[in-house]
Amino acid sequence: MAPATWPVTSAVRRVKAGFARLLRVLLTLLSHYRRHPLQTMFLLTGLVTGVALWSAVQVINAHARASYAEADQVLGAQASHWVRARQGQGISVDDYVQLRRQGWRSVYPILEQRLTTAEQGVISLIATDLLVLPADAATGDSGLAEGGWLQLATPPFEVWLPETLAQQLGVESGERLQLSSGRELPPARLFSREQQGLRAFMDIGAALTVLDQSRLSYLVVAELTVEDEARLNADLAELNPDLALVANQQRLDLNELTQSLHTQLSAMSLLSFAVGLFIVFNAVRFALTSRRHTLTTLRELGVSQRLLLAAIALETLVMSLVGTAGGLALGYGLSLLLLPSVAATLQNLYGAVLDHNLLLQPQTLIQAWLLTLAGLLLALAWPLWRLARQSIQSQRDEPADWQQDARARRRLLGFSMILAVLAVLLYFRLNSIVMGFTVLALILFAGAGLLPWSVALVLQGIQRVLPASAWRLNWACGDGLAQLGTLRTALMALLLALTANFGVDSLVDSFRTSLSDWLQQRLAADLFVQSDTLDIDALLAEPGDWLVESHRRNGLTVRWQDRPTQIRGLNTETSDTRALPLAAESDRASDWFDGAPDVIFANEQARYLAGIELGDRVQLPVEGQTVSFEVVGFYHDYGNPTYQFYLPHERVEALWSTAGEQGLGLWLSDDADALARAEAALTRAGARPGDWTRRDDVLAISLRVFDRTFAMTAAINALTFTVAGIALLASLLAIHQQRLPSYAHWRSMGVSGPEWLLIVGLPLGIGLLVTWLLSIPLGTLLAGLLIYDLNVLSFGWTMPLIWRFEPALTLFWLTLAVAGFTFAISALQVRLRLPQALKHLGEDAA
Amino acid sequence: MLRLNQVVKQFAQPDGDVTVLNGANFHLPVGRSAALLGESGSGKSTLLHLIAGLDTPDSGDLTIDGRSSLTLHTNDWNRLRRDRLSLIFQQYHLVPTLTVLDNLQLQARLSHRLDTAFRDHLIDRLGLDGLTRRLPHQLSGGQQQRVAIARALLHRPALVLADEPTGNLDEDTSERVMGVLVDLVRETGSSLLMVTHSAHMAGFLDEQWRLQHGQLRRLSGA
Structure with missing residues (x-):
């Protein structure tokens, strides 16, 4: 060997030897998990369940954002401009072709039509020319390739139906839908594009042929520069003066609009991850406690502290990889389950439509792994820090955990006080959703830190008042205090889940009640009519004695503060307008009812999201100029993602020539046949069946939509509760496994089964009771924060907090059931393993 | 009091x-x-476990306090252990969360045979005065074993089974503990x-x- 190379070889050898030592130590540490499969299972369960829910939400969020981006590109809902016929008679195909020939490649045709099926079902159909769609949508869109646009555009053609719509209509794949006109649509294919919503989709050529149409509804124009806009206007004027270029005022930035909802989802999933982390923390704690002697022995055998910590870090890495893989697999499955609920929420709140083809994106994988690793390190940090600080002898002689627990409880209490103070300080600076959720997390963890101290306080209090003769109860309380260190993480996890459940339940409950009351007031009329074909003037000219009162609304959408903003014109004389409850009003509110021209009412969204106040002046665009109004009142407008203003009907009519009918409310007389006569009159005036809805139906539909919207929060809460249940089970099984020698000794002294149940079960019951009791004020605080702050910051809605005990009671029974179930499983484990433990009595230290 | 008749016990091992x-x-x-002597692994502790009903023989019969093991069911064994037997181990097996007083009264309370005068006598004889309000971890090994002995004798059991009761103690302490144990057993008639x-x-x-090669052989004694 050349002298120059041997130091290198020696260094390599040293590294190899070091690595071999590290591997040996790692294998020795991992042997614990081989021997204790239950601990391994729970460690991984914590990681997997925590990561699963978090990654499920991340997958959905990423998918939703990708959908919004795509929706911006195609089909026209998000187009910058439209070309429409001024008289509303549609656009001829020839005009469209001429525009294309003139080089307007960013113009594409849309045909929209409402069709009545042979069974009197109503569907909306949308058709476009896939071949002329913007290049990125037509070529780079896997959806179209999947969908097979060739079949869509060539005879016998196809109609794409979203699955939900197909189910509603009772149509199966390949079946042709019969229309009331006697025509039939091409064979159905159950497939949908995000932007299609609940509409049937066809190629425009096919639709024109099948429906025997010769005119297009409108043309959609993708992004236009100012110069292009002027040039297109000129070309349109020359081609056909009846055609007008209209800016799309309704264009929504879905990404921005839905941001708060996605933040809320992320926060809820992070809570679930935190609950999962409690399981991990417990499992790691057990693993390190159980391996204390192994670790000490390794140190005694000459393994350095650094090597030991490196081996544990490596073990953490291995665990995080396994946990992430499992968590992502489960998370993907969960996201498929949750997607319909999230999609329903997004559609109901924002009109955003998601399809059901989910993709697991690389950044989600990396984020999930980093989160798992961070969680594991967090769980390991404290025990490892303690381990690193201790000498070999003190590790061997370390007193039992329960003796250290009083100190740990005090530390947790102090920590919880710090978190509470931080929460209060941050609350007074609250101005964003992320900050709101940070306050919420601080409150939750402050509560969790308070719990072990509270349980100990109750147990010690009971011990103090017990008479000497109640020695079994005394023993039970003492035993409970001793087990608190082991049980506390599970109780803390349960507290988080209970608090989140109670808080969100209270929020949903309050919201439902407020919405229901608001709807009752807002939907004062007996019939609501929304029709393109109804001649309202004719209907109201000779109303007949079935009609008591009518309310005709008009309105339009303008762009204000760079957001679509609805202007609605109300009749100031009708009873519903007169009874309009205002969330806030200035002295001049009555001027609005008197028809003053310069005052306006705004919805709460405009107040809280756009930041206007009573007395402020808003400038609204009125046909090329702006008109200024003083805001004199704010009204509740639940469920509306856009800003809205109320003006008197006549004022809207006078200011905006483009304002259209926005529905008609009809109050019917008490006659038994008033409804039938109203329906007959409506039909005579041109309305079609389906154009009017009865008040009770609107109410029922609205509340059904509300329930669908909040199904997702219920699902996430249920899953978080399940994770907490697993945490409890993991703790109980671990406690019982660790304490089997003690139980065997108790049994050898004659402790009976019921006595064992009392000693072990009673403190658990007290712990659960305290946890549940603490979750009530914490949950109320959470609900208050969600309702009074986060809800306003997110959606601009205010409502009162309606506190009810029933949800707390339901959670109590649920906790009891989960605890009973987990305790029964762990007790069964004890029963099965006790005979073996009795045989080994005297071999292990108690 | 105790009779073993042709008791056989085997354990399955990989080899x-x-x-x-x-x-x-x-x-x-x-x-x-x-006293039962024997080399490590000779089966002494197994025999003790069989006598206490913590394990069952493969064949043969044990008679304890006039009752045959063949007629005893799990609950009978539980009652027998609670009321008529006592176990003392090398590791003391005190309940760490109970005071010395509660620990030494535990089995007597479980069997409803708490005699407070005898308890005070035992506390006095075992030198546990002034320690009764302490927790087990606040005692020395010898003191903990004396608490375990008091607990084992307070309900006046018919038979006390002790597995290396002084195995964790130094020679002097072992002798003192042993002396007290034997005296008190005689005093209680167990x-x-x-x-x-x-x-x-x-x-x-x-x-x-x-105990050697699976057989018990008497070495000495009056």
């Missing part, structure tokens, strides 16, 4: 079954004490069977027996 008791016979009259490695400790008892 074949191991017979630890092979037709063992033994008799311990009421009020007598016996029988005592003690597993030990130490011939010196065995000398404190009435009889000495050795």
Whole structure:
């Protein structure tokens, strides 16, 4: 060997030897998990369940954002401009072709039509020319390739139906839908594009042929520069003066609009991850406690502290990889389950439509792994820090955990006080959703830190008042205090889940009640009519004695503060307008009812999201100029993602020539046949069946939509509760496994089964009771924060907090059931393993 | 008090079954004490577990306090252990969350046989005065074992089974603890069977027996 190379070889050898030592130590540490499969299972369960829910939400969020981006590109809902016929008679195909020939490649045709099926079902159909769609949508869109646009555009053609719509209509794949006109649509294919919503989709050529149409509804124009806009206007004027270029005022930035909802989802999933982390923390704690002697022995055998910590870090890495893989697999499955609920929420709140083809994106994988690793390190940090600080002898002689627990409880209490103070300080600076959720997390963890101290306080209090003769109860309380260190993480996890459940339940409950009351007031009329074909003037000219009162609304959408903003014109004389409850009003509110021209009412969204106040002046665009109004009142407008203003009907009519009918409310007389006569009159005036809805139906539909919207929060809460249940089970099984020698000794002294149940079960019951009791004020605080702050910051809605005990009671029974179930499983484990433990009595230290 | 008749006990091991008791016979009259000697792994603790009903023999019969093990069911064993037997281990097995007083009263309370005068006598005899309000971890090993002895005797059991009760203690403490144990067993009229490695400790008892090759052989004793 050349002298120059041997130091290198020696260094390599040293590294190899070091690595071999590290591997040996790692294998020795991992042997614990081989021997204790239950601990391994729970460690991984914590990681997997925590990561699963978090990654499920991340997958959905990423998918939703990708959908919004795509929706911006195609089909026209998000187009910058439209070309429409001024008289509303549609656009001829020839005009469209001429525009294309003139080089307007960013113009594409849309045909929209409402069709009545042979069974009197109503569907909306949308058709476009896939071949002329913007290049990125037509070529780079896997959806179209999947969908097979060739079949869509060539005879016998196809109609794409979203699955939900197909189910509603009772149509199966390949079946042709019969229309009331006697025509039939091409064979159905159950497939949908995000932007299609609940509409049937066809190629425009096919639709024109099948429906025997010769005119297009409108043309959609993708992004236009100012110069292009002027040039297109000129070309349109020359081609056909009846055609007008209209800016799309309704264009929504879905990404921005839905941001708060996605933040809320992320926060809820992070809570679930935190609950999962409690399981991990417990499992790691057990693993390190159980391996204390192994670790000490390794140190005694000459393994350095650094090597030991490196081996544990490596073990953490291995665990995080396994946990992430499992968590992502489960998370993907969960996201498929949750997607319909999230999609329903997004559609109901924002009109955003998601399809059901989910993709697991690389950044989600990396984020999930980093989160798992961070969680594991967090769980390991404290025990490892303690381990690193201790000498070999003190590790061997370390007193039992329960003796250290009083100190740990005090530390947790102090920590919880710090978190509470931080929460209060941050609350007074609250101005964003992320900050709101940070306050919420601080409150939750402050509560969790308070719990072990509270349980100990109750147990010690009971011990103090017990008479000497109640020695079994005394023993039970003492035993409970001793087990608190082991049980506390599970109780803390349960507290988080209970608090989140109670808080969100209270929020949903309050919201439902407020919405229901608001709807009752807002939907004062007996019939609501929304029709393109109804001649309202004719209907109201000779109303007949079935009609008591009518309310005709008009309105339009303008762009204000760079957001679509609805202007609605109300009749100031009708009873519903007169009874309009205002969330806030200035002295001049009555001027609005008197028809003053310069005052306006705004919805709460405009107040809280756009930041206007009573007395402020808003400038609204009125046909090329702006008109200024003083805001004199704010009204509740639940469920509306856009800003809205109320003006008197006549004022809207006078200011905006483009304002259209926005529905008609009809109050019917008490006659038994008033409804039938109203329906007959409506039909005579041109309305079609389906154009009017009865008040009770609107109410029922609205509340059904509300329930669908909040199904997702219920699902996430249920899953978080399940994770907490697993945490409890993991703790109980671990406690019982660790304490089997003690139980065997108790049994050898004659402790009976019921006595064992009392000693072990009673403190658990007290712990659960305290946890549940603490979750009530914490949950109320959470609900208050969600309702009074986060809800306003997110959606601009205010409502009162309606506190009810029933949800707390339901959670109590649920906790009891989960605890009973987990305790029964762990007790069964004890029963099965006790005979073996009795045989080994005297071999292990108690 | 205790009789073993042709007791056999085997354990399955990876390299074949191991017979630890092979037709063992033994008799311990009421009020007598016996030491059971033997090498490590000879089956002494197994025998003690069989006598306490913590394990079951493969064949043969044990008669305790006039009752045959063949007629005893799990609940009968539980009651027998609670009311008529006592176990003392090398590791003391005190309940760490109960005070010394609660620990030593525990089995007597479970069997509803708490005699407070006798309790005070035991506390006095075992030198536990002034320690009764402490927790087990605040005591020395010798003190903890004395609490375990008091607990084992307070309900006046018919038979005390002790497995290396002084194994964790130094020689002087062992002798003191042993002396008190034997005196108190005699005082209560109980029988005592003690597993030990130490011939010196065995000398404190009435009889000495050795367990070897699965058989019990009496070494000495009046």
